Amino acid sequence: MKALVKSAAEVGLWAEDRPLPQIGPEDVLIRVKKTGICGTDIHIWNWDEWAARTVPVGLVTGHEFAGEIVEKGALVQGLEIGQRCSGEGHLIGKLSRQSRAGRFHLDPATRGIGVNEPGAFAEYLRLPAFNVVPLPDAIDDDIGAILDPLGNAVHTALSFDLVGEDVLITGAGPIGIMAAAVARHVGARHVVITDVNPARLELAAQVADVTPVNVAKEDLREVQSRLKMAQGFDIGMEMSGNQQALDQMIDSLVMGGKIAMLGIPPGKSPVDWSRIVFKAITIKGVYGREIFETWYKMIAMLENGLDVRRVITHRFKAADFVQGFEVMRSGLSGKVVLDWT
Numbered sequence: 001m002k003a004l005v006k007s008a009a010e011v012g013l014w015a016e017d018r019p020l021p022q023i024g025p026e027d028v029l030i031r032v033k034k035t036g037i038c039g040t041d042i043h044i045w046n047w048d049e050w051a052a053r054t055v056p057v058g059l060v061t062g063h064e065f066a067g068e069i070v071e072k073g074a075l076v077q078g079l080e081i082g083q084r085c086s087g088e089g090h091l092i093g094k095l096s097r098q099s100r101a102g103r104f105h106l107d108p109a110t111r112g113i114g115v116n117e118p119g120a121f122a123e124y125l126r127l128p129a130f131n132v133v134p135l136p137d138a139i140d141d142d143i144g145a146i147l148d149p150l151g152n153a154v155h156t157a158l159s160f161d162l163v164g165e166d167v168l169i170t171g172a173g174p175i176g177i178m179a180a181a182v183a184r185h186v187g188a189r190h191v192v193i194t195d196v197n198p199a200r201l202e203l204a205a206q207v208a209d210v211t212p213v214n215v216a217k218e219d220l221r222e223v224q225s226r227l228k229m230a231q232g233f234d235i236g237m238e239m240s241g242n243q244q245a246l247d248q249m250i251d252s253l254v255m256g257g258k259i260a261m262l263g264i265p266p267g268k269s270p271v272d273w274s275r276i277v278f279k280a281i282t283i284k285g286v287y288g289r290e291i292f293e294t295w296y297k298m299i300a301m302l303e304n305g306l307d308v309r310r311v312i313t314h315r316f317k318a319a320d321f322v323q324g325f326e327v328m329r330s331g332l333s334g335k336v337v338l339d340w341t
């Protein structure tokens with residue numbers, strides 16, 4: 001089969017022929033149809049310090065996918081050949097206290113497909129049946145291929161009650177934009193999204209009914225008074241990984257405000273803890289998706305009118321993956337989807 005492999009410890013990915021994955025009794029084999037390129041894949045392409053430390057050379061990369069089950073192991077129940085699906089790319093252990101309590105997303109032994117284990121940038125993917133998420137007809141393969149990052153957005157957005165609240169999202173990358181759409185969908189009052197990249201803010205306004213703010217040019221306080229916010233934002237979602245964005249968020253929240261933090265700062269960064277203490281702010285770190293509650297809620301919302309389709313700005317044949325990665329690396333795109341059919 002064709003696959004995109006991290007064949008050498010240098011910048012890039014390479015298309016290679018690989019043997020079909022062998023499945024075990026509790027696995028399925030999925031014929032991959034569409035895949036999304038994630039920021040993590042860009043780190044792997046760039047071979048930065050994190051990637052060099054984490055990803056084994058020779059790995060098939062990629063973890064955002066939609067496809068169809070073509071083979072199933074002897075012990076697999078409840079899934080049939082031909083079932084359209086996406087799936088959770090975090091392969092969890094079953095021994096930890098968290099897993100045994102059903103909090104699978106907190107299992108410390110988690111391994112990721114396309115990061116630690118063979119991934120989805122390939123014609124076929126082996127996945128434990130446990131990780132498979134069947135797709136209803138209402139969700140096509142393009143959307144199926146971006147359920148992983150949409151799940152990050154949903155997990156973050158549903159961390160706190162948003163009904164009637166004023167919400168600040170810092171970072172209008174694909175995940176911040178999708179989180180903005182989710183916040184509107186579930187009934188937030190005002191949703192303000194910030195960035196320093198005008199192309200990203202333009203895309204945010206196309207995808208969701210939000211107030212985009214370029215913090216390199218506009219004063220967020222003026223926006224707050226224009227929107228008649230008495231004190232500040234009730235809820236923040238940090239989706240940039242940028243220190244200044246987090247500082248601005250802490251400044252802009254009400255007393256007792258809450259922050260769900262998905263963005264990953266590049267390293268250790270200074271935090272003014274006294275401001276957080278005196279404003280009585282709650283900060284929740286968000287990792288991945290709740291397995292499988294986030295998937296359940298996300299699919300229900302998509303079936304019930306949540307529309308994030310326009311966040312996909314580019315589509316390429318898998319053979320043209322170099323162009324896809326170039327577009328993603330430009331920082332000007334939304335989601336980029338590769339077609340493996």
Ligand SMILES: NC(=O)c1ccc[n+]([C@@H]2O[C@H](COP(=O)([O-])OP(=O)(O)OC[C@H]3O[C@@H](n4cnc5c(N)ncnc54)[C@H](O)[C@@H]3O)[C@@H](O)[C@H]2O)c1
Nearest residue numbers: 039171173174175194195239240241242245263264287288
């Ligand atoms: N915790 C997790 O499980 C998890 C999973 C996926 C992604 N992430 C992280 O979530 C974040 C969002 O992912 P993405 O793919 O949308 O990222 P992205 O890099 O595409 O988007 C980040 C955006 O933040 C903007 N930004 C930079 N400085 C800013 C500032 N001062 N104020 C406001 N915005 C600013 C950038 O211009 C960019 O558009 C990233 O940090 C990513 O690493 C975390």
